[in-house]
Amino acid sequence: MAMGLRLSSELVAGVLVGAGLGWGFDRLLSTSPWGLIVFLLLGFTAGVMNVMRTAGVMAKQSERL
Amino acid sequence: MAADPIHQFEITKLFTIGHIGGQEIAFTNSSAYMFLSVAVISLLMLGTGRQLIPGRMQSVAELSYEFVASTIRSTAGSEGMKFFPLIFSLFMFIMISNFIGIIPYTFTVSSHLIVTVALALVVFFTVLFYGLYKNGLKFFKIFVPSGVPIAILPLVMFIEVLSFFLRPVSHSVRLFANMLAGHIALKVFASFIGMLGALGFLGWAGAVLPLGLTMALTALELLVAFLQAYVFAILTCIYLNDALHPGH
Numbered sequence: 001m002a003m004g005l006r007l008s009s010e011l012v013a014g015v016l017v018g019a020g021l022g023w024g025f026d027r028l029l030s031t032s033p034w035g036l037i038v039f040l041l042l043g044f045t046a047g048v049m050n051v052m053r054t055a056g057v058m059a060k061q062s063e064r065l
Numbered sequence: 066m067a068a069d070p071i072h073q074f075e076i077t078k079l080f081t082i083g084h085i086g087g088q089e090i091a092f093t094n095s096s097a098y099m100f101l102s103v104a105v106i107s108l109l110m111l112g113t114g115r116q117l118i119p120g121r122m123q124s125v126a127e128l129s130y131e132f133v134a135s136t137i138r139s140t141a142g143s144e145g146m147k148f149f150p151l152i153f154s155l156f157m158f159i160m161i162s163n164f165i166g167i168i169p170y171t172f173t174v175s176s177h178l179i180v181t182v183a184l185a186l187v188v189f190f191t192v193l194f195y196g197l198y199k200n201g202l203k204f205f206k207i208f209v210p211s212g213v214p215i216a217i218l219p220l221v222m223f224i225e226v227l228s229f230f231l232r233p234v235s236h237s238v239r240l241f242a243n244m245l246a247g248h249i250a251l252k253v254f255a256s257f258i259g260m261l262g263a264l265g266f267l268g269w270a271g272a273v274l275p276l277g278l279t280m281a282l283t284a285l286e287l288l289v290a291f292l293q294a295y296v297f298a299i300l301t302c303i304y305l306n307d308a309l310h311p312g313h
Contacts, residue, residue, distance in 0.1 A: 005239060006296060013235035014228070021227075046228035050235070053228075 010050040018043010070252035074176055074245070095180070098172045102162040110157075129157065133298065140302040144309050148301075151191065155184060156298040163244065163290030167283065175293075176244040178237065185237035188301045196308030207307065236300055243293050247286045254279045 022039030026032040078091040109129075113122040133153045137145040159175055166173025175181055196204040208225040209218075257275035261268040 005243065006300075009235045009239040009242070010231070013231050013238055017227070017231055017234055042224055042227060043231075046224050046231055049224065050228050050231060 006054055007051050010054055011047040014043050014045075014047015014050060015040065016043070018046070070249045070256070073172070073248060073252060076177075094172050095174055095177065098162065098165060098174050099158075102158055102165060102174065105161050105165070106157045109161075129153075136295075136299055137302050140299060141306040141309055145302060145305060148191070148305055151187075152298050152301050152305075155188070155301060156294050159184070159240065159297055160291055160294035163294060164287070166244070166248070167286050167290060173244050173248055175240055176248055178241045181237040181241040182233070184240075184297070185233040188236065188304060189233040192304045192308045195305070199308060204308070232304060236297070240293050240297055243289055247282075247289055251279065251282050251286060254282060 018040045019036065021043065022036035025035035025039060029035065076093050076095055078093055079097060080092050082090045082092055084090065109122065110126050113126050114120060116123060119127055130153070133156055134146070134149065137149060137152055141148070162174040165171055166176065208222050208229065210221060210225070213221050254275045258272045258279070261272040261275065264271075
């Protein structure tokens with residue numbers, strides 16, 4: 001259960017932060033709705049990457065140093 | 066008796082400490098329970114004796130030390146023991162305050178997002194500053210994957226940076242959401258007992274079901290209280306590992 005909660009919260013955090021960033025970007029630069037679209041997709045990508053790192057499918061960031 | 070499941074999370078002012086720039090600094094029930102958790106931990110760790118053959122409470126204190134120490138050694142290596150005080154404090158504080166929160170009529174400190182965000186940011190900035198201090202500007206290489214064509218490198222780097230900044234978010238929201246959802250579910254099922262009981266004899270017979278469920282949920286919440294403290298601690302170790310071990 002701990003693993004499932006970890007994986008799901010990584011993905012949810014990614015999408016939420018992406019949406020938040022896009023919304024703020026749109027508000028500042030009045031580029032609605034393009035910022036939201038782009039940042040939501042980028043956030044989703046980052047979330048999926050974190051999920052894959054957590055699951056051990058993908059190399060951790062620290063292994064690149 | 067309309068039981069409000071959100072009422073348990075209400076912050077009430079106990080007394081005012083002072084004012085900073087017109088903003089009132091109040092000592093709330095949340096602060097009181099934080100102090101209570103720290104007091105319980107201090108009592109457990111300091112007040113249980115130093116016998117060669119440990120008593121019951123001394124065993125608990127020694128077991129919690131061994132548990133956290135072996136977690137750090139297995140995830141961050143023996144260099145991670147530098148951060149033992151931080152991780153042990155985080156683990157014990159979250160676990161004890163969660164356990165206290167399960168007792169009816171008490172307040173759960175980690176059911177407020179601001180508390181868990183503060184804890185997660187402490188970890189985030191520790192990783193960031195220690196990583197920069199230890200590895201210098203080479204620390205930023207964690208954002209640059211090797212073998213990526215130069216054309217899409219900026220995009221990939223942006224996503225990497227974004228995923229680095231996502232960590233404190235998922236770190237804090239996980240603990241907060243688990244405690245909030247668990248306590249609301251517990252309260253809702255407990256209020257079903259009272260509602261069914263108001264229906265007469267048949268209601269009382271039916272109320273056995275939510276009563277059993279409430280008991281089961283309380284047991285589950287005990288598990289979640291420990292598990293979330295453990296997850297918080299182990300993720301702290303994993304993030305610190307990034308800053309500690311540049312050579313992999």
